[in-house]
Amino acid sequence: xxxxxxxxxIDEADGPDSIPLEAARHAGSCVDCASFADERFRLRRLLSxxxxxxxxxxxxxxxREKLAHPRIPTRLGWLTLGFSLKLAGAAATxxxxxxxxxxxxxxxxxxxxxxxxxxxxxxxxxxxVDNSSLPAPGNNLHTNHGAAATPSLAPASNIDEAFKxxxxxxxxxxxxxxxxxxERGFEQVEAAxxxxxxxxxxxxxxxxxxxxVGAQPIVxxxxxxxxxxxxxxxx
Amino acid sequence: xxxxxxxxxxxxxxxxxxxxxxxDHELIAGVREGDEDAFQEIVRRYRxxxxxxxxxxxxxxxxxxxxxxxxxxxxxxSASRYQANHNFSTYIYRIASNLAISELRQRKRRRxxxxxxxxxxxxxxxxxxDPPDGNALQDQSLxxxxxxxxxxxxxxxxxxxxxxxxxxxxxxxxxxxxxxxVLSLSEGTVKSRINRARNLLKEKLVSYI
Ligand SMILES: [Zn+2]
Numbered sequence: 221x222x223x224x225x226x227x228x229x230i231d232e233a234d235g236p237d238s239i240p241l242e243a244a245r246h247a248g249s250c251v252d253c254a255s256f257a258d259e260r261f262r263l264r265r266l267l268s269x270x271x272x273x274x275x276x277x278x279x280x281x282x283x284r285e286k287l288a289h290p291r292i293p294t295r296l297g298w299l300t301l302g303f304s305l306k307l308a309g310a311a312a313t314x315x316x317x318x319x320x321x322x323x324x325x326x327x328x329x330x331x332x333x334x335x336x337x338x339x340x341x342x343x344x345x346x347x348x349v350d351n352s353s354l355p356a357p358g359n360n361l362h363t364n365h366g367a368a369a370t371p372s373l374a375p376a377s378n379i380d381e382a383f384k385x386x387x388x389x390x391x392x393x394x395x396x397x398x399x400x401x402x403e404r405g406f407e408q409v410e411a412a413x414x415x416x417x418x419x420x421x422x423x424x425x426x427x428x429x430x431x432x433v434g435a436q437p438i439v440x441x442x443x444x445x446x447x448x449x450x451x452x453x454x455x
Numbered sequence: 456x457x458x459x460x461x462x463x464x465x466x467x468x469x470x471x472x473x474x475x476x477x478x479d480h481e482l483i484a485g486v487r488e489g490d491e492d493a494f495q496e497i498v499r500r501y502r503x504x505x506x507x508x509x510x511x512x513x514x515x516x517x518x519x520x521x522x523x524x525x526x527x528x529x530x531x532x533s534a535s536r537y538q539a540n541h542n543f544s545t546y547i548y549r550i551a552s553n554l555a556i557s558e559l560r561q562r563k564r565r566r567x568x569x570x571x572x573x574x575x576x577x578x579x580x581x582x583x584x585d586p587p588d589g590n591a592l593q594d595q596s597l598x599x600x601x602x603x604x605x606x607x608x609x610x611x612x613x614x615x616x617x618x619x620x621x622x623x624x625x626x627x628x629x630x631x632x633x634x635x636x637v638l639s640l641s642e643g644t645v646k647s648r649i650n651r652a653r654n655l656l657k658e659k660l661v662s663y664i
Contacts, residue, residue, distance in 0.1 A: 231650050232631070262664040263657055267625040270606040271599075273510045275502040276520060283498065283524050287531060 221246065223253050230257045235264075479543035486534040498527055501544075504627065505551045511622040512555035514611035522558060526551045541636065548629075548637045552619050559615045602663050609659040613652055620645050621652035 221242060229243040230253070239247070239257070247254045474482070474496045485493025505526055510519035529550050530537075537546065610618060619638055623629040624645075631649075635642045657664070 228646075228650075231653065232646055259657065259664065260653065263653060263660065264625050266602070266660060266664050267606060267610075267621075267656070268628065270603050270626070272503070272507045272626075273516060273519070275506040275523065279502055279506075279520065279524070280495070280498060283527055286524060286528060290528075290532075 223250060226250070226253050227256050231260060236261050480539045483530075483534055483537050483539070483543060486531065487537070494531055497530065501547055502527075505547065508548065508622060508627055509551055509555045511607075511610055511626055512552075512618055513558060514607055518558065522554045523551065525554055542633070545633055545636045548623065548627075548633075549639070552623075552637055556615065556619065559618075563615075605660060605663055609656050612659065613655055617648050617652035617655070620648040621656070624649050625653075 223246075226243045226246045229240050230247065233239045233243075236257070243253075247257050471492065474485075474490075474492045477485070477493070477496070479497070479500070482493040482497050486497065502523060506519055506523045509522050509526075510516055513519050513522075526547060530547060537543075610622065613621065620634055620640075623634045623637060624631070629637070631642050631645050634640075634649075635645045638645065640648075
């Protein structure tokens with residue numbers, strides 16, 4: 221029997237005294253398997269010797285109380301937090317699907333909205349949204365001011381209307397798109413943004429859907445640090 | 456009124472003594488007949504091991520107590536449906552295990568909003584990280600406390616599917632066969648999960664073994 225099988229026997233034994241004879245003989249002459257057995261049983265001793273918790277002193281009293289006054293399910297008992305979350309998730313998925321359909325029907329190419337909205341009207345703090353790793357096809361990540369004048373881009377697309385109405389995007393995100401389109405010399409994408417977040421412990425990058433019907437990510441940008449993070453999601 | 460006759464009564468034991476000497480199956484039969492003492496005895500036998508088991512699964516004492524109570528409520532309310540073809544301990548651990556696993560899954564879903572938790576385990580669950588102090592601890596009770604915390608943290612950091620198996624085996628010291636029945640898995644799967652869990656724990660607890 222090879223070392224692997226021997227170790228399996230050692231691992232499955234109830235304790236050091238219950239190792240099958242064959243495995244015990246092998247471990248007697250194999251340093252590696254002997255070391256494995258020693259390490260395993262020390263680990264198991266550590267786990268089994270770790271202190272156990274007990275039920276609190278009032279356990280029986282509380283249990284009696286619960287049995288005496290059971291919770292009666294209400295007619296809306298199905299409306300639990302879990303159900304609500306599932307419903308919200310389904311709504312968000314549907315919204316993304318609707319948006320994607322609208323987007324591709326509108327040409328499926330990035331637009332620079334700034335030339336229609338005129339300027340960054342709210343003058344809010346602007347930061348760069350790093351989209352250098354955006355995977356979506358058709359997203360021209362380089363300077364392309366001429367894109368807005370391209371005939372294939374619908375000038376009054378649903379996206380633009382959504383933007384003007386303030387529903388389409390988080391205003392922060394939208395305004396960053398406007399200014400960045402003019403001043404930073406690159407475009408933001410319509411359907412999603414890749415946000416790079418940093419805190420003192422970690423760095424994360426994730427995609428945020430910029431959708432109009434369902435969830436709107438409310439994004440906080442720090443222009444000085446060129447970072448962004450989701451503060452919360454608004455429905 | 457209880458109509459169950461306990462085996463212990465045949466040995467001359469009466470009242471509470473007879474109940475205490477009864478088997479789990481006799482007790483659950485008594486619960487089915489409305490014997491409150493029988494239910495009380497079941498609670499007395501299992502409240503601590505089930506609380507400990509659920510606590511090891513969740514690493515959250517208050518919630519563990521709540522789920523242990525829920526386990527007993529289910530035992531009580533479904534006593535009439537209990538079938539004595541399995542060990543009662545398998546039955547009660549299975550209820551507790553299902554509740555604990557369900558709780559872990561709910562927590563995992565809730566953590567979707569916690570995008571910025573710095574420490575997570577392989578299931579994406581947030582784990583409190585409290586690395587051992589580099590300074591040597593002199594007091595034995597402090598060392599024991601640190602070791603206990605390290606074990607709790609290490610178990611809590613295991614993927615959920617390994618956790619129940621390793622807790623039942625190495626803490627509750629249940630047989631592979633019993634674990635397989637509690638978790639409704641094959642014995643081979645149980646052995647494999649325990650082996651992997653131990654390999655992970657060995658890495659996490661290397662300084663304590
Ligand atoms: Zn060997």
